[in-house]
């Protein structure tokens with residue numbers, strides 16, 4: 122059975138749009154399935170539509186046929202395709218449920234890193250763990266519109282918003298998750314491709330929504346370690362004097 126579902130882990134789209142996370146191909150497979158099923162019925166319906174228009178059209182000396190569709194043998198033209206469409210609907214629901222469970226309802230344990238993503242009108246703030254690998258410690262690295270992660274590592278993200286609804290969208294990873302004020306939403310990803318990619322807010326969030334874009338840098342281990350070393354705030358260095366504002 123699992124072999125059957127593997128069919129829908131599609132990398133057909135790879136030449137068109139980059140596949141950059143462990144589950145991107147699963148989302149693509151689902152889209153391919155919907156495209157094939159809906160596309161098939163679209164073409165079949167259009168074919169019959171135009172065929173009947175031509176076949177039963179008015180001709181010299183003959184009026185166009187009027188078919189009420191009430192007779193039993195004509196009703197079959199509706200009932201049989203209807204049942205077929207329902208069967209394909211069930212297939213789409215089953216496959217999408219599996220993808221939903223894998224990506225949204227399952228949180229793989231023991232992440233290699235945790236980042237916090239905060240949406241606000243109209244920028245993204247990213248909180249990365251510093252040298253100690255722990256979030257919410259003194260050496261955390263805060264950036265605006267600039268996310269840095271290490272390739273092939275399991276990340277959890279904690280998504281928050283300070284004002285209105287936003288949506289954290291990273292197309293290359295096939296992530297799109299709403300950020301809701303007052304809530305912390307946890308999700309996960311595992312990047313599989315190094316490079317620099319787009320991050321975009323995908324929820325109309327006010328006047329500046331269109332410019333609420335950011336970039337993510339997926340780096341190999343060495344490049345990521347040197348980025349962390351270069352950006353760990355000085356305040357994190359051991360010091361005997363208290364931080365400003367602390368009595």
Ligand SMILES: [Cu+2]
Pocket residue numbers: 240241243286287288322323324325326330333
């Ligand atoms: Cu936004």
